[in-house]
Amino acid sequence: MPLRNKNSGVAACALLALTVSLTGCENIPWNPDRWGADRLDVSSTEGRTGSVPMNYETLMRLGAAARAGGDLSNALSLYRRAGSIEPNATAPFIATGNTLLEMGQADEAIIAFNSALSREARDPEALRGVARAYLRTARPELAGQPLALAFEQTPNDPKLLMLIGVADDFIDQHGEAQARYRRGLELAPGDPGLSLNLALSLALTGDYDQAITRLQPVAAGPHGTPRERQTLALIYGLKGDRVAATKLASMDLEPAAVQHNLAAYDTLRRLSPEARSRAIRALVSGAASPSAS
Structure with missing residues (x-):
């Protein structure tokens, strides 16, 4: 049951902060240990393209600039070229994985992060990255091991704690997740991602009032995003407050999409708690978003 937004007409509500999206399994047409070898002549006599030295550091810097500017395809190409120049470095593989996640290509991202881990088995960023990618594909059981290894090294990392919480929510361990x-x-007061995930977890256990109290300041604040507002609309809808749900949904959605979502909320409310939790997790897993983080 997709929840439609104004811009894309695809699922946009009930999103976890790291936007756990399920992508289709595709054949991988390239070898991650030889990225860019067919695109860059690394034996060029001057090692240049035009007037820009195409060394490893430059490629990584240009890749980061392209990614920051939203040019993900170019960033991906640059990171892959950097990986072909420094095949033992983990950074280009991690950067490739993060970029692929932003592009919604979680299965390819898993390969990229695992390539980094084959070079440094306990790299904390690669461990977090592959766990995020597994969660995007609704496979929390595979996220457990890298999360456990990362937790041994950085038990007070708020982003890591959020990922572990998401994995716990996926397997119905909501108390542990919360x-x-x-x-x-406690470590990052007011963090919007942690606040959103806590609110959604509370909603999964039927504690709608506390969920609303937690998410309202974030969603209604000056930096509130459509994802946060529409998640709050979902929680109001689950509570049965159609007036508040309609008001929030209308901030980002077309009227027809608002009515569609209200009907979806009503359907969810009629389910048993167990079935409702499964349905919301399915919405979370099936929500398409190009901005993975």
Whole structure:
């Protein structure tokens, strides 16, 4: 049951902060250990393209600039070229994985992060990255091991605690998940991702009032995003407050999409708690978003 937004007409509500999206499994047409070898002549006599020295550091810097500017395809090409020049470095593989996640290509991102881990088995960023990618594909059981390894090294990392909480929510360990989010918020007060995930976890257990109290300041604040507002609309809808749900939904959605979502909320409310939790997780997993983080 997709929840439609104004811009794309695809699922946009009930999103976890790291936007756990399920992508289709595709054949991988390239070898991640030889990225860019067919695109860059690394044996060029001057090692240049035009007037720009195409060394490893330059490629990584240009890739970061392209990614920051939203040019993900170019960033991906640059990171892959950097990986062909320094095949033992983990950074280009991690950067490639993060970029692929932003592009919604979680299965390819898993390969990229695992390539980094084959070079440095306990790299914390690669461990977090592959866990995020597994969660994007609704496979929390595979996220557990890298999360556990990362937690051994950085138990007070708020972003890591959020990922562990998401994995706990996926397997219905909501109390444990909420404890992780709360600990993360102790370390990073007001963090919007932790606040959103805690609110959604509380909603999964039927504690709608506390969920609203937690998310309202974030969603209604000057930096509130459509994802936060529409997640709050979902929670109001689950509570049965159609007036508040309609008001929030209308801030980002067309009228027809608002009515569609209200009907979806009503359907969810009629389900048993267990079935409702599964349905919301399915919405989370099936929500398409190009801005993965």
